Amino acid sequence: MSLPYCNPTACVAAGCEAATCTGAGVRSNAELFARSAAVIPGGVNSSIRAFKAVGGTPYVISRAAGASLWDVEGKHYLDLVQSYGAIIAGHAHPDVVAAITRAASDGTSYGAPTPREMKLAEEIRSRVPSCERVRLMNSGSEATTTAVRLARGATGRDRIVKFAGCFHGAVDALLAAGGSGVATLGLPGTAGVPAAAVSETLVAPFNVVPQLDDNVAAVIVEPLPANMGLVEPTAGFLAGLRAECDRVGALLIFDEVITGFRIGRGGYQAVCGVVPDITCFGKVIGGGLPIGAIGGRRDVMENLSPLGTVFHAGTLAGNPLATAAGLAALSLLDDDAYDFLAVQARRLGKGLGDALASAGIPAVVPVIGTLVGLHLAPVPATDFDAAKTTDEGMFARFFHAMLDEGVALAPGAYEVLFPGLAHTDAVIDSIVDAAGRAAARAANAA
Ligand SMILES: *Cc1c(COP(=O)(O)O)cnc(C)c1O
DSSP: OOOOTTOHHHHHHTTOTTHHHHHTTOOSHHHHHHHHHTTSGGGOSSGGGSOTTTOSOOOOEEEEEBTEEEETTOOEEEESOHHHHTOSSOBTOHHHHHHHHHHHTTOSOOSSOOHHHHHHHHHHHHHOTTOSEEEEESOHHHHHHHHHHHHHHHHTOOEEEEETTOOOOSOGGGOTTOOHHHHHTTOSSOTTOOHHHHTTEEEEOTTSOOOOOTTEEEEEEOSSOOSSSOOOOOTTHHHHHHHHHHHHTOEEEEEOTTTTTTSSTTHHHHHHOOOOSEEEEOGGGGTTSSOEEEEEOHHHHTTBTTTSSBOOOOTTTTOHHHHHHHHHHHHTOSHHHHHHHHHHHHHHHHHHHHHHHHTTOOOBOOEETTEEOOBOSSSOOSSHHHHTTSOHHHHHHHHHHHHHTTEEOOSSTTOOBOOOTTOOHHHHHHHHHHHHHHHHHHHHHO
16 A cells, blocks of 8 residues: 655645644654654653653654554555554544544533533443443553552452553552553652552562451452563453452452453453452543443442442543544444454464464464463463563564564563454555564574
């Protein structure tokens, strides 16, 4: 596909936002990134987007469609980042764009309830029965923050148990031993979090049921961790957490910000059969717009203000554009869609695994439902320590070789791959062909 990106006339005619790159006379990724870095710390608004872990300068995106991205130099990439999982129907899906456009023309935010909020909350409840009540907000981080506050308020206890390698967003009390960017950037946690903010956070190894006591308000877990690569819970782990929480009267919080509506209609809880008290959502439910949500048992959720004493509010919460985009995305996600996603995930995982094996690179490519991991080590990871045995240097070489071949992976060795509805057989096969060449180059450069 070749489109006239950064051709000033065509860009302006198409109303392309990337016209800024021509309007300013800046045409290269390097120039544009340098200019960004002069005003935005590190040139990125989410640390995970930086190329710190893999070296080099990020490509600067001009536009995207389906499985494709184009940078401001007009280079085309097949995209496996898909906004870190916020996009599932493919970039700029016509139904999602139409829904946003329709909503926008009716106003973009009000300060009073709207029918779309109700519809999205009902849609979430109908797919995830544990969510008897749902509250919408603006990001996954806000969802985990609110879930923790709610659990503490509902139980009158302070202590939170999390698992090493699970990532719950940019939340002070939850950044200890986090996956994703915290792992990628090699941070022990983060500066700026007072000891008091984490003094009630206990970090346990994943896949081992910790023994709790009655100081624990909640256990928060990614039931299928997807921020330390993709790690499968061992049989009985999640059920064991449920039982241990019940034994001491603690709440179980599932962070399904990635897995919710991606792994299947009912999220990972429908797969594992363990029912949490509170579930956190984000990413897919906003159709690519900023959103977050928590859902849970009615008696727990009704501790939220205005019914209860646990405060939550947000100027843009339940935003008309985000709820319109989310509803449009969910309407595309029927059983056939999930079957397709699972088949494409297997095709991608098998192809990548074969490509890396042919190049002699030790790798495990786990495929769980519709998600694909990439663990550059001989044996599957079952916890964060094992996940960290991934060969980060090899990942960096493979990442750059893939980028040269026109395939965009997330610039971190602990991120998963997000095949979506736009990843047709032809797209997956192109990615796999590219991976064969990229793996050979990465192996030779080692
Ligand atoms: C992305 C993510 C979050 C944070 O969501 P944001 O919308 O980035 O704030 C929380 N939990 C998990 C599991 C995530 O993957």
